[in-house]
Structures are given as structure tokens and as C-alpha cells.
Amino acid sequence: MLIFRQLFDPTSSTYTYLLGDSASGEALLIDPVFEQVPRDLALVQELGLRLVATLDTHVHADHVTGAWRLQQRCGSQIALAEAAGAELVDRPLRHDDRIAFGERFLTVRATPGHTNGCLTYVLDDQHMAFTGDSLLIRGCGRTDFQQGSPQQLFASVREHILSLPEDCLLYPAHDYRGVTVTSVAEERRFNPRLGGNVDEGDFTGYMNHLGLPHPKLMAVAVPANLRCGRPEGDAPPAEQPGWAPLTLRFSGVWEIEPMALAERMGECPQGSAAPSPPPKGDKATWGGPALPCDVQIVDVREEPEFLDRLGHLSGAHLVPLSQLLSRLDELDRQQPVVAVCRSGVRSAQASVLLAKNGFTRVANLAGGMLRWHSESLPVAPGSMAATGELPAG
Template sequence: MIFRQLYDAASSTYTYLLGDRASGEALLIDPVYEQVPRDLALLAELGLRLVATLDTHVHADHVTGAWRLSQRCGSRIALAAVAGAHGVQRALKHMDIVTFGSRHVAVRATPGHTNGCLTFVLDDQTMAFTGDCLLIRGCGRTDFQQGSPRHLFASVRGQILTLPDDCLLYPGHDYRGITVTTVAEERRYNPRLGGDVDVGDFTGYMDNLHLPHPKQMAVAVPANLRCGQPEGTAPPMDNPDWAPLTLRFSGVWEIEPMALLELGDRVQIVDVREQAEFIDQLGHLQGAKLVPLSQLTERMDEFDRNRPLVVVCRSGVRSAQASVLLAKAGFTQVANLAGGMLRWRGEALPVDSAAE
């Protein structure tokens, strides 16, 4: 199985990718709207086809990427039936099974943080994805969206901490950078729900947290009750319109050699190799401007910010770094030449070998 744990820094949200290597089918658990380009890039690079998105609950701190991914991939949107959200294509109930290739996750209803919280347990019970129900040495709050400390206590004790001791537990968030825990650890060390804590202890603790509401709650909850679909006209799906580009998981947009050749002089080409490489046996692209990577920061004023810019190097590594630097400097139409001059020459495309 392919497994990846992804992170959204703005909301401290973990997104989980589960893929069946043999079939190429995959699930995403708790995708984030703004991170959809990242997730699509990773799916493409791993050769996976997204068949479903699963949200552990109706989130109050970020907008789900479920609708956006469904529009792009045709993936089914799955959420708890009791959430009553519009746009759900598979309404999940306790003990449902969601398959991806030869693998599956089992759905466990774990209400308490919200009334529609779900925990997803991998078929061999080696992993479980607990959303905000059980966090690492903590748990989700219980003071809105039909939350209940009594229900949460019963959910964690009855549906999660009864899993095998070595089952890895992956939460929906962590605010300290901790990535995973186990059933045995939480059963022993969780200060709210482990050890000798009883329902009275837990209820008294949770009823006196007095936390402010999440900053994005007024936006996130209504949006998530639409499965992340924007109101009114949907925004564009972020693909640049000046060329057919591919977003890599690293966050860099790439252009294929033939696509760049077809653009001709409609783009600026910046070669970030050293002078000796610019005129070596690989040659350089016609019209390319030589600006070594070491000089790029000081020479950005030489580029037209209103024209698309393609960055080139020998293999695409240095130019990828240059693309990042240009994007940080405010250039909005930047792409890296996929594979660099090695790929360009390998496809027998025209070069200029004369010195600039």
C-alpha cells in the first residue's frame, strides 16, 4: 500500500493519502481546499487515480477540498450521513466499507466532537484515522456542532481504544508537529481519555475549557456543508492559461519541451547555468538569456514581469530552484523546463550552440 501524510500549515490539518499499488486506486482523507493542486500533483506523480475523498467530519477550521477534487478527478465525496451536507455522493454510516483497489477502510461512527464524526480503520487494523475525535494526547472540543463530552468519551473508549495496541493512530490535526501515536500510548498517557479517567472526570474537564471559536468557523462550516463547493460561480481551477503546465508535488510548475517550442517568442527564456555550460555540447535555446543562478536575485529587474518566463538548466534541478525564487519575488507566470537541456536534446529539438 502507498501511504502519505500531508500537512496544511495554515490550519495545522493532516491530509492522508492511501493508495493500492496494484490497481492504482486511492483515497484522500480530510483534503484541504487550498492544497488541492498539491494533492493532484502527488497523485499524478505516484500514478494513482483518486476514487473517493473521505472527511472525518464537517470541519470548522478549514474548507474541505472534496468538491474541488471531485470536479477534477471524478472522485466520490463521502461524509457522515448524519451531517446532512449537500453534495455528498456517499453518505457514510457505522461499519460501512470504503474500498480502493483490493484494500478498504472500515467506517466507525465516533460522535462527540461533532455529531457526524467518523474514524476510518484500515482493513488490517494497523492504522486508524481519527479526525478530531482523538488527537495525540488530547481530543477535539465538544462545545459546538452538536458536540457532547459523554458521546466523545464513549466513542473513544468503545471504538478507538479497543483497537489493537500497536494500531497507529493518525489525527486530523496536531499543533506541535507530532505526526502519529498508538492505541497503547493513548490508552495509557492521554490526559483526558486515558488511564483511570472516567466519564465524570472527562465531562467536568471538557465543560470548563471555555475556548474561543475557531477563526474560520463562520466561513468553513457553511462551505463544508456544501462539501467545499463555492457559492455562486466557481473559481478557476488554478491552471495557468498561458501554456499547458503540470504542477509538481514540489510546488513548481513545469512545461514540456514540445509545448515550449510551440510558444516561440511569446515567452522569456532564462538559462540559469554557468557561462561555460551555456556554450558547451548541450548548447542553449534560441533567444535564451543567460543569468546564472548565483546572480538571479540581483538581476530580476532585467525580466519583464508581464510576460511568461520559462527557466532552463541542464537537468531541471537548478531551474526548479530558480522558479521558486522568481515566484517568491512576485513573478506570477513562471515555469520550469521539464528535464532541462538534457530532455530537450534527447527529443532532438533545435538548439543554438553559439555564445550569447
């Protein structure tokens, strides 16, 4: 079975496409964006896939590719048009080449005109094609820089994209209106630049008078993309916060495994306790002694749950999710925060709220107290779990 996901970068309005073969677990990414690599890797991991290659449709001028960064993380090959002349390319591609992923493959079609190295990738059954900037939804890429040519683009689109079966779905590299997909039949009929009875003269006259400014990031993006996204100096950016072993979920939330948190709590040196905030009235807002390290445990359940059969963590600060935003001043913004709830759902939302409000080191306890209890990890005194008072069910 084909696994397919369409991803979006709002800064550059770029679509990234993940294609996977469920039988083998092999996957490809088309047009990855440098800043979105953690997101893409999280999705690949969650779907149980192995990234074998990244494919760029051309040398982009509006964003930096994530190809090199992904190669550093998971060893994926970098594939790009041979005509682009870029460094660090593992697979320089030509017209009619095939890129396999498991039992599936993409066929390469050279579609220059926007740039001299533009490629379109066509799925083996010709039901999907990834057109880069050669053909956009009711439009096309500009032809006034990077060896662009309106005559060449007109021929490329007509001969190698609009010649595909009418029901073939076309997925571009960008869309600026929120439209996600089109088809060969639609573009043949409705594309105002390349469809209907438009001829090469009409198209060339239109494209030569667009009068568009160059992309803002062109001076940075093009040189970087000719290095396949490798930063100057080769130093990759930090992929994970350094304060704990965390996993980034596709939802954008960092998670810490129960055992990793338990080890962190147990390994903290004695005498380095974080200060305990004063209790509010007669509420049970603090779960015993302060945690003997710099991690703040914030339990976002309601008070009765804090003492129920699942128990709570030693040093946990009870701040129900409904009160979190009004009680942020009880937390130290300079120290890491681990959010906890019953199953990890409410605490995931708490993690998002904390991050939006200036907490830069936040993690969600994966699986919440259900996971913590199932792994037989210790809980604080003063709860049913600690006293053995576990009701049936």
C-alpha cells in the same frame, strides 16, 4: 502494497492522508484541504494513482474541504457521515460501512461527540486508524458546538478507538505541535483527557470548562463544508496558469514540457519580440535574437555550459543561478518566465526564487536541455549542438 502519505496544511494545521493500493492504482484522500488540492493532485499523478473517493472525518470548522474541488478535477466520489446532513454527498456513511480502494478497504466507525457526524476510518488489518478530531495526540476535539457532547465523545473514543489493538497507529486530523502519529497503547496510558483511570465524570468536567473561543473561520467553513466545499456560484478556482500548458509537480514547481515550449515559441506572431536587455560587458548574456513572443527564457547554467554540446534556446538570457537574485532587474515581471538548465534541477530552484521575488508566471523547463536535445528540438546558432560539434559521450 499499501501506499501511504501524510500531508500537512500549515494554515489550519490539518493533516491530509493519501492511501493507495499499488496493484490497482486506486487511492483515497482523507480530509483534503481546499487550498491544497493542486498539491494533492500532483502527488496522486506522480505516484501513478487514480483517486476514487475523498473522505472527510467530519464537517470541519477550521478549514474548507477539498472534496468538491477534487471531484470536479478527477471525478472522485465524496464520502461523509450521513448524520452530517451535508449536500452533494455521493456516499453517506454509517457505522460499519466499508470503503474499498483496490484490494484494500477502510471500515467506518461512528465516533460522534466532537460533532454529531464524526467518523473514524480503520484500515482493514487494524494497523492504522484515522481519528479526525475525535481523538488527537494527547488530546481530543472540543465538544461545545456542532451538536458536540462530552458524554458521547467519551463513549465513542473508549468503545471504538481505544478498543483497537494496542499497536494500531492513530493519525488525527490536526496537531498544533508538529507531532505526526500516536498509538492506541500510548493514548490509553498517556492521554490526559481520556487515558488511564479517567472516567466519564472526569472527562465531562474537564471538557465543560475549556473556555475556548470559536474557530476564526467557523462562520465560513461550516456552511461551505455542508456543501462539501463547493463555492457559492459553483465556480471552481483556476487550477492552472493560463499562459501555457503547465504541470504542477509535488515540489510546488510548475513545469512546461519541451514540445509545448517549442510550439509556443514557434506559434508566436512575428514582430512581437520582447525587448532584449543590453549585454553586460563582454559576457555572452543573450543567446541570439530576442524570442519572438512574450516568454522570457532564462538559462541559469554557467557561461561555458551555455555554448557546450547541448546548446541553448534561441533568445535565451544567460543568468547563472549564483547571480540570479542580483540581476532580477534585467527581467520583466509582467511577462512569463521559463527557467532552463542542463537537467531541470537548478532551473527548478531558479523558479522558486523567482516566484518568491514577485514573478507570478514562472515555469521550469522539464528535463532541461537534456530533454530538449533528446527530443531533437532546435537550438540557437553559436553552440556545438548547432554546428554538429558534439563530442563523444
